[in-house]
Amino acid sequence: MVTRAQLEAFSYGSERLKLIDQSRGIRNPRQLAATLSILSQPEGPYDDAETEDGLLRYAYRDGDPDGGDNRKLRRVAELGLPLVLLQGIAPGVFVPTFPVYVVADNPVGRFVEIALDENLRFLAGSAPTADTREYAERLTKLRLHQPVFRARVLMAYERACAICRLRHVDLLDAAHILSDAEGGQPVVPNGLSLCKIHHAAYDRGILGVRPDFVVEVRRDVLVEVDGPMLKHGIQDVHGWTLELPRRVVDRPDRDLLEQRWRTFTRP
Ligand SMILES: [Zn+2]
Incomplete structure (x- = not known):
């Protein structure tokens, strides 16, 4: 797990590059063409959910789908870039998962869909079979649920x-x-x-x-x-x-x- 302070102190080369936004659930650095990280809060106002294909649905921000934060979020899909998924587990404490990939953009439903690894990224376009569903389910446990479980338990027991x-x-x-x-x-x-x-x-x-x-x-x-x-x-x-x-x-x-x-x- 990482703290907000650690995410804010990140630098790339000699340049300071925060990995999390101060107040928004999406980090769109000025100097980058596309989104760098998104924040998933199980109890947050945005409706992100796991689909039965093992993808994570991430809602657009309010407002224009082609403007502001949404434009850069959708650019991730166009450019095929990886991004960081941060799961908030307590105030100022996060479990990071990376790289993850935006594999589908749905402007009508106002959400993007995110694959948790390379394999699912390339499978995402094809019709899911029982095997891919099972794989996706295992992957979701391994990459999303288990790290969060571990972090929450260790935090509760004050890391002892x-x-x-x-x-x-x-x-x-x-x-x-x-x-x-x-x-x-x-x-x-x-x-x-x-x-x-x-x-x-x-x-x-x-x-x-x-x-x-x-x-x-x-x-x-x-x-x-x-x-x-x-x-x-x-x-x-x-x-x-x-x-x-x-x-x-x-x-x-x-x-x-x-x-x-x-x-x-x-x-
Ligand atoms: Zn022991």
């Missing part, structure tokens, strides 16, 4: 492992309590900020988290004899309580923990 408090962001993941396949949603109450080792241990059933937020290590692992990683990294955390997010709404959902706990304790 909920079990061992490790604060090395490169070593942190957003773990799902209930997986995608089990119907788990990419939302913070279905997430836990865990370091790589605790994430893997949680996913492999080496440790579990009770609905009252207490960590338990699997019995056979608890009595195993091995080196310091097993001892300090795994066995020692038995009985610890999760370090929870400050905001109550961000805390793990007890019903989800309960469901997951039942899988862990299943003989």
Whole structure:
């Protein structure tokens, strides 16, 4: 994730080139012929939505479709240029995705459609098949939903492992309590900020988290004899309580923990 300050401090060569507009959801630098970045705000006033072909629909700005910001947005499609998609996840915090491509311009509906990678960009003109739909769906998860989920979960837990408090962001993941396949949603109450080792241990059933937020290590692992990683990294955390997010709404959902706990304790 990046902050507004970082996006504003960007420079190209010796020239300062802000990657985000001060107040608008689109960045059209004076010296460029086309749009550089667009901002997608899930709760914003503009109606951007994912289409069933796996494209992202981005609404024109108010006013003349050939004027102002809209002209440069539509120029991106004509020129075949890439642009940056910024997803706002909190005030002044964004998850960037780039490059993305404008593949269709609909002046009647007043929107453009955006492909999230090169493959979809070239597939966009042809009739979608079951395979391309599936690909698009996977891509949307991978490039849009997962990075946002990770950023939101890490932010809620103040960038620390909920079990061992490790604060090395490169070593942190957003773990799902209930997986995608089990119907788990990419939302913070279905997430836990865990370091790589605790994430893997949680996913492999080496440790579990009770609905009252207490960590338990699997019995056979608890009595195993091995080196310091097993001892300090795994066995020692038995009985610890999760370090929870400050905001109550961000805390793990007890019903989800309960469901997951039942899988862990299943003989
Ligand atoms: Zn950890």
